[in-house]
Amino acid sequence: MSDTKDKPAKKGNGLVIKLVVGLVLVGAGGGTAYGLMAAGIIGGGKAEARETGPQLIRKGEEDPYAPPAGKGKEEGVAMVHGDGGNEFRTAYYTFGEDFTSNLKNSGGLVQLSLAASTRRDGRVLMWMNEHELAIRSRILVELADTPEEEAYSPEGKQALQKRLTAAINEVLTEQEGFGGVDNVYFRSFIVQ
Template sequence: MLGPDGEKEDPNPKLVRKGDEDPFPAASEGDLKDKAAVVHGAGGGKYRTAYYDFTEEFTSNLGNSGALVQVSLAASTHYDGRVLMWLDEHETALRSRILTELAATDEADLASVAGKEKLQQRLTKAINEALEEREGFGGVDNVYFRSFIVQ
């Protein structure tokens, strides 16, 4: 793909500095097909943070126990709106990867803050791997728990 100056354009999303216009604003204007909430953070970093709320909760058995976990998740990115669009477009595949990670988690791991933080890191990695398989680029910086219940 060629850019406006005739040079080859990089197909990967770009970091968006605060105050700069997103080159792919459709995702930030409510055009996501599942109408997932997108919120732009106003924190202290130099890049804009956009949050994608997954549309439904995730419920899974936990590994090596009869316990269940139910979580609501959001993902953040400092990249342009393409990452948000991909999260929405591939939500079914991402849900499958997330449920697999939850099922591979031991109940005891979720009893501590450190265990929950490790799960966040594993979920971020799983989402990025799934996006890389489908789009050639991940772009998710972190996953956040909006709700978290273990029974």
């Protein structure tokens, strides 16, 4: 009879041991997963990509990538911190030289000067300055693909603005992995 009394006691102890070992393994697995997430090795990839790209800058916030005081105007950079409208500050990049191009299927020419705006941090402005040659080339391609009648109408000019904005963002994305230009503005626009 003593044999039967010992067997149930062993089964109960085995169950407790299995539960303790299982809890330790689950705890170790959870701790490992937490450590890998905290280190950025797993999970959070989208949040990390959002943190590394140029961030929107609210009015009154410091831009860690803004050009130092007094620098930037010679590079065509202007910061605007108005009180109205949007909660984000706008920074402008002015291209130093005009653009001149023939128009699509026409003997006409277009000459214009441009500026571009961003509400993101100063990296977008730095990248525009750094890759201005590639951006200028891409803009000239877009201008050469513009029909003359489109260059005369307000709707055509608005469509051209959108195409130029997309073109600049494509170049910046190819070069830096992020666009960031919100709009393009015509400072002058002449069709001959």
